Ligand SMILES: Nc1ncnc2c1ncn2[C@@H]1O[C@H](COP(=O)(O)OP(=O)(O)OP(=O)(O)O)[C@@H](O)[C@H]1O
Ligand SMILES: Nc1ncnc2c1ncn2[C@@H]1O[C@H](COP(=O)(O)OP(=O)(O)O)[C@@H](O)[C@H]1O
Ligand code: SF4
């Protein structure tokens with residue numbers, strides 16, 4: 001049994017016009033002291049997954065199905081009281097842009113002490129203050145600076161304060177939602193190193209959320225690749241780099257420059273993730289996929305497991321665990337348009353004959369369909 | 375085409391209470407502190423550095439936004455540092471800037487066409503039909519094709535990448551010779567970045583414009599630029615052709631930056647040299663070499679003498695005493711992984727004062743599998 005087991009998680013949000021499924025059947029595990037990356041483009045449901053695990057969804061959101069087992073106990077079914085006790089003490093979260101969440105008129109140290117006093121009634125004010133001092137040193141801030149106000153700290157330091165706060169009640173799992181996205185590379189490296197060290201020293205399990213796979217390759221053991229609310233592929237970072245099976249993973253992998261490797265503009269991914277109000281039929285990636293076939297448009301690909309722990313949902317992957325090249329597949333016209341791109345420029349060009357795809361140049365596909373009309 | 379000579383920009387800081395009481399003057403914030411840089415026609419130069427290092431201030435000075443305290447800006451040999459009125463207007467036609475945040479730089483109430491036509495109207499260029507034609511051409515160049523699909527949209531109907539393209543189109547509609555692009559892709563998902571970068575590379579290729587590409591991401595700089603200029607606390611500490619600079623950095627700051635660039639290949643997890651602390655405050659630039667408070671290779675001389683730029687051939691220069699002899703940099707001293715030194719996180723004032731006694735400012739973490 002893994003520390004955290006997420007099974008078929010479904011999260012819905014109510015909108016004035018109806019309902020949107022932001023997370024649709026997500027399954028993955030996180031073991032003790034394991035670091036798992038959750039990766040995908042903006043809007044693909046990473047934050048929502050994290051909030052659902054924490055049971056911190058906004059008012060209009062709810063877990064519609066699935067379970068989140070922490071140490072064998074289902075957090076989804078848990079009552080509010082016991083749940084509140086687990087939050088921060090068993091699992092905690094560092095939010096996206098959290099450094100701006102500190103209260104500007106309160107001393108930083110008091111803000112970190114608050115959850116300690118709240119969760120551990122036996123701890124005195126003095127004891128909490130001492131613990132804050134230890135936490136500050138743990139995250140590399142001098143304990144003398146507990147009395148400072150947030151504006152006296154840089155962005156990187158404020159982010160470290162948020163990490164200290166997330167660790168205040170000694171959780172066993174921490175979720176970092178883009179904890180370094182707004183920060184400089186050097187500060188990012190400092191924070192990633194800090195998280196890594198905490199993992200090694202405290203046996204902390206971690207879920208790291210980002211749109212940048214290279215950050216995950218640097219810090220995590222395994223990655224879960226999400227697209228449009230679903231899991232496209234899961235595997236170790238090594239496997240996903242050497243042998244990505246899902247075309248989306250492969251594209252994501254090729255989106256980041258790698259100093260010292262070939263100096264070529266990455267292909268990127270044409271188009272952008274779909275609106276989840278009316279997601280594409282079948283495989284949700286099919287409008288942007290250069291491997292897409294008729295079957296992709298009709299049916300959602302079942303998830304299959306290849307090497308232990310390497311799971312993928314894609315019709316182009318054969319039973320032998322190999323992804324067929326576009327040339328081996330009966331492509332949809334839209335996929336052919338993408339596959340025929342001038343490889344040097346790697347930019348879709350507009351084709352507007354019958355049956356061809358209508359593709360906005362470079363990047364922005366405008367609702368292509370197999371019929372070729374937007 | 376554009377040349378910066380000893381450019382300086384200082385901002386007056388408001389005096390703190392203590393300074394007022396003691397009757398002291400507020401130290402000025404030396405955001406740009408003596409920058410020499412050249413941008414040629416058809417060239418992409420990347421300006422790289424941490425937050426607060428002065429990249430934006432430099433970029434703004436080039437387009438003559440914001441103050442200039444000292445030094446010169448030359449365009450095609452002509453001094454444009456102090457031009458005004460008609461001359462400045464003509465200059466701005468040739469030198470354009472795009473900003474980091476595609477959400478803030480566009481007016482939510484105006485359509486794409488109106489937005490992009492604005493600079494033409496301000497400059498009084500063309501009649502309605504001509505303007506329309508130029509707007510369409512700019513949108514096309516920025517990759518918003520087919521133009522008919524985007525022309526009449528409003529910003530909220532565009533994705534982040536598309537908005538950044540509109541921003542590019544607004545800058546390109548005047549057909550400038552120089553473009554300053556301030557972190558044009560930082561706010562975008564990695565999957566969308568290539569498209570924008572491709573547009574810039576095409577503009578350079580087809581129109582021969584010179585681009586100053588501002589970024590804090592050295593790997594992006596390496597990808598797109600012909601030359602890279604690395605900035606630290608208001609000064610360019612190293613400059614050179616992108617490939618060479620990345621292969622053989624001659625300034626310890628460049629070397630440290632390189633070591634922390636994440637790679638998608640987990641097998642290449644490298645030995646990271648993580649500098650402690652953050653860029654010190656530009657109102658308190660350390661004496662001697664400005665990098666000495668964080669430099670893993672610091673030695674006695676660095677505390678007292680500010681290194682000049684050393685020319686290294688192949689268009690390279692470095693402002694480090696170790697570059698004086700023209701040899702490659704030595705390896706950073708190895709250290710056991712350990713806690714961040716608390717002193718590095720003190721206020722920069724303290725950092726400067728403590729510099730001599732400061733703990734080593736580097737932690738190396740061997741992450742090779
Ligand atoms: N409160 C809400 N009400 C309605 N829809 C929502 C709400 N929160 C999120 N969504 C939708 O759920 C989907 C997933 O959102 P989420 O914020 O989890 O994405 P993400 O992967 O974290 O993206 P980003 O990187 O931009 O934060 C999106 O389509 C989003 O518009
Ligand atoms: N208008 C201003 N008034 C005072 N200080 C400023 C102003 N603009 C920039 N600075 C200071 O100048 C330094 C460099 O800023 P900036 O050019 O924005 O750096 P970067 O773009 O590299 O983040 C920073 O310390 C910043 O606070
Ligand atoms: S090949 Fe089909 S199933 Fe696989 S990612 Fe592409 S569209 Fe989806």
Ligand code: SF4
Pocket residue numbers: 625626627663664665666667669670671672673676681693694695696
């Ligand atoms: S001059 Fe000295 S302190 Fe400055 S970068 Fe070179 S070695 Fe480091």
Ligand SMILES: [Mg+2]
Pocket residue numbers: 046047048096177
């Ligand atoms: Mg998010």
Ligand SMILES: [Mg+2]
Pocket residue numbers: 429430556
């Ligand atoms: Mg800036």
